[in-house]
Amino acid sequence: MPRPGTLRPRTSPIVAAIAALLLLLQAQVPAQTPLNLYGRGATGANGVVSAAKPDASRVGIEILKMGGNAVDAAVATGFALGVLEPNASGIGGGGFMVIKLASMKEAVVIDFRPTAPAAATPDMYTLDERGRAVGKASVEGGLASAVPGEVKGLLYALDHYGSKKLTRAQVIEPAITWAERGVPVTVNLAQIIKDNFGKLKRFENGLAIYSKDGFPPEVGDTIVNKDLANTLRLIQARGADAIYTGDIAGRIVAENRKRGGILTLDDLSGYQVKVRTPVTGSYRGYTIVTAPPPSGGTHVLQLLNILEHAGLAGLGEGSTAAAHLWAEACKLVFADRAAYSADPDFVNVPYTGLASKAYAKTLAALITPDAVMKDPVAGDPSKYESGSTTHFSVMDKDGNMVAVTKTINMFFASGVVVPGTGIIMGDDMDDFDLKPGSVNSIQPGKRMLSSMSPVLVLDPQGRPFMALGSPGATRIIPTLAQVISNVIDRGMPIQAAISAPRLYQGRTGSLSLEGRYSINAYNGLVALGHTVTVAPDYDAAFGGVHAVLFDHAAKTLHGGADPRRDGQAAGY
């Protein structure tokens, strides 16, 4: 290798001319098209990871290759996503993880959802005439942040379900590498930063990381986050204590309170991961295993139950009849969700009833094929009682399955970045009902309701079949049910099931269709009386599903990732 100054570069004039011309032309090259449908999926005989960023998926695969199990890979992918997709999840947030290792008889749910601070009260926000917090206080600034759960959650999973073959330091190292190397700015990330630039400006600390020359970084730029790399190094050394006690905890509390928040050191040191029993049900012979409240998994199962009773599988794919059924079932599910779902440690949630086939049958009976429900109300599941975000999935050849959905809530969350740490504080408090008197109203120590619904599916023989989940707020619930239906009812490969056009219907309001829905279905739905809005062909608002499916006959794992965002699976 030549030493600097010892070798005179011999640049050919022609090469120099071409290089200069290319430099000039480069400035004229337009940005890439936002949508890329190719190369999203992956297959592997040994393991597949599907995450919202290709580099994050590859982090998980490398961990598997090093001898780690699916949980090791999931934890490494989770930390890496906090760096690679900083707008969606990270140390300032939390989530849910469903784990079923081949050696486990039953799956387990790790709830690391953020928790309301001890000083939180049901009426802590002043509301405007539309019921929103004045000054966006529930989504921006210190008062928007709850006690984060991410680091304790991920490390709990590693300590209790990891292979023990890899150290904490090894699992976190790839995230540090990316924080130091720099995160590539994609079309998707560039737009998200532009959309949230005002928020980042308002709380200024984030601008040093997420701007370039005072403007949002553009496609092709990279975002280096040395502060976050240093924070991750501390976690490598000290574990969760690095965040929940000591210097960083002090910085978190100081910045939160400077921005109007109410977090205390006791809130941080007192945060606890909750290990929950999954909600389990079935859809057409396949077992559905998902996270209970405050997650939204129960309602994915409820929706599938209604559709099973109403005979969705017999209706034409993308037809008016099928779309009408989806819309009406969604209305009923969201009516129940609003009425019943909340933190089960504070409220008696009838989730067994909500997930029961018998209750779903009564709801399915309310749906008529030729009429549109105008004002659906919640049912009574109690008598059937017997007893903003990112998602990634990992499966390996041994049948170990992990599905993780985690979030800091809105893109770039509260906008508050803790100085010197690279940590973006979440704004999960907005997921509470901001009015007192609801099952999901704010209480100290309570966890806010979430739509995050990581799901594991077992085939009719009880074998590991699919792990999936999605971001997308309330759209998560129908989105996941649609992907599951596409696989089970329509026989689609996982990537096709993810890419297929989606619809969304809340309890009330218009039925939203992605633009690729057929004109016949659109006309039919309008004729039935639905108010229909048409979204873009591939609309990121409909979520970002990342799934892995096990084809036992071919002994191959298939990963599917969502073209609506930056997802890409990796396998080996």
Next chain:
Amino acid sequence: MKRHVLLAAVAVLALAGAAQAQTWALKAPIAAKPAFLTTVGQSADIEMVKVLLDRGAVPYTANAQAKAGDLATSGAKTLVVVLGGSTKGLGAAGISAESELDRAKALLAEAKKLGMTVIGVHVGGEARRGQLSDRFIQAAVPSCQYVVVVAEGDKDGFLTRLCGAAIPMDKVERISGAVEPLRKAFK
């Protein structure tokens, strides 16, 4: 020697290219300070245009939801409109696309009545195009005396066609590239 000549020629070509990139559509400033900044479509792009005006040393008052009556009392001589719609922004403001169009039309009519210069800025790229955005762009551009666009937002030539020969328009590759043409547009 021959090589030096060729390298010099390349350097001249590169400089010429750079010089060409700094030729703007306006031959002289057309706008007086201070400016009044608003959106036509309630997009978050207004935050980037604030930085552009700050960098261009253009004093301004910003109000994303300004009404026609606000212009006269502001004392501003130039109206800068941020072009492009946002469903999220409209939702946050609690207004419909139709109401926003009505507000924009009234504002632009008032600016004309007051003799204000109107400058349109589109920095949102391809994401700030499409059915919703294009309605706002179509409504506002004909009232502009000058338009600055980040090129990605005009891949299909929509803004170029709207401006035609009558409205001077400059395209820049990056958002930061809009500082200079905006600075030069102001006296």
